[in-house]
Amino acid sequence: SQTIHQWPATLVQPVGSPLSLECTVEGTSNPNLYWYRQAAGRGLQLLFYSVGIGQISSEVPQNLSASRPQDRQFILSSKKLLLSDSGFYLCAWNGRGKAGNTIYFGEGSWLTVV
Amino acid sequence: AQTVTQSQPEMSVQEAETVTLSCTYDTSESDYYLFWYKQPPSRQMILVIRQEAYKQQNATENRFSVNFQKAAKSFSLKISDSQLGDAAMYFCAYRSADSGGGADGLTFGKGTHLIIQP
Numbered sequence: 414s415q416t417i418h419q420w421p422a423t424l425v426q427p428v429g430s431p432l433s434l435e436c437t438v439e440g441t442s443n444p445n446l447y448w449y450r451q452a453a454g455r456g457l458q459l460l461f462y463s464v465g466i467g468q469i470s471s472e473v474p475q476n477l478s479a480s481r482p483q484d485r486q487f488i489l490s491s492k493k494l495l496l497s498d499s500g501f502y503l504c505a506w507n508g509r510g511k512a513g514n515t516i517y518f519g520e521g522s523w524l525t526v527v
Numbered sequence: 528a529q530t531v532t533q534s535q536p537e538m539s540v541q542e543a544e545t546v547t548l549s550c551t552y553d554t555s556e557s558d559y560y561l562f563w564y565k566q567p568p569s570r571q572m573i574l575v576i577r578q579e580a581y582k583q584q585n586a587t588e589n590r591f592s593v594n595f596q597k598a599a600k601s602f603s604l605k606i607s608d609s610q611l612g613d614a615a616m617y618f619c620a621y622r623s624a625d626s627g628g629g630a631d632g633l634t635f636g637k638g639t640h641l642i643i644q645p
Contacts (some may be wrong), residue, residue: 433613456635500569514560518572
């Protein structure tokens with residue numbers, strides 16, 4: 414069966430420091446991958462999506478970037494964090510077959526920028 | 528652009544009772560998918576139920592069922608025999624069937640906080 418994992422689960426970083434959140438998917442190949450952010454008390458906002466290695470589309474201009482160095486690996490990065498980057502980040506992947514239009518989420522990563 | 532509206536910021540129900548969460552959406556498309564996701568205190572987003580717009584039959588998953596009214600653009604979630612573990616934020620979400628081979632993401636509502644009273 415397919416699973417998705419992301420880490421770290423919790424991160425506290427000072428303003429101006431770099432960021433790297435990692436996500437991997439198991440049990441499938443060539444998945445569509447997504448990064449979402451959920452600010453406190455708000456819904457989900459799509460940040461990036463990827464349909465293949467090295468292919469990244471950005472939905473919202475911001476301080477963050479994404480990369481996909483391997484088929485089942487998706488990384489969210491920042492060179493210098495801002496206070497406004499704080500939030501809950503979710504990696505997700507697109508199901509296959511009958512669930513081809515369903516998006517499944519990882520456990521999430523809490524980022525607090527101080 | 529599509530929009531999803533959840534008009535109930537918070538709902539409360541007694542354990543073992545039935546509760547209905549409302550969701551309306553706006554779209555000009557005829558083919559799409561609708562979802563309910565549950566986000567418990569752990570914050571993981573969990574798929575509850577999925578509905579294809581071309582299917583007239585309402586989806587059901589154990590104690591969870593939907594009332595899909597395509598003409599009214601309404602997609603409510605009914606939870607029967609509510610349990611303490613159902614306490615969570617519930618998000619309604621829309622996804623176009625013509626989403627570029629899966630490249631695009633979802634449009635979410637702002638969520639409904641469901642409280643289960645023991």
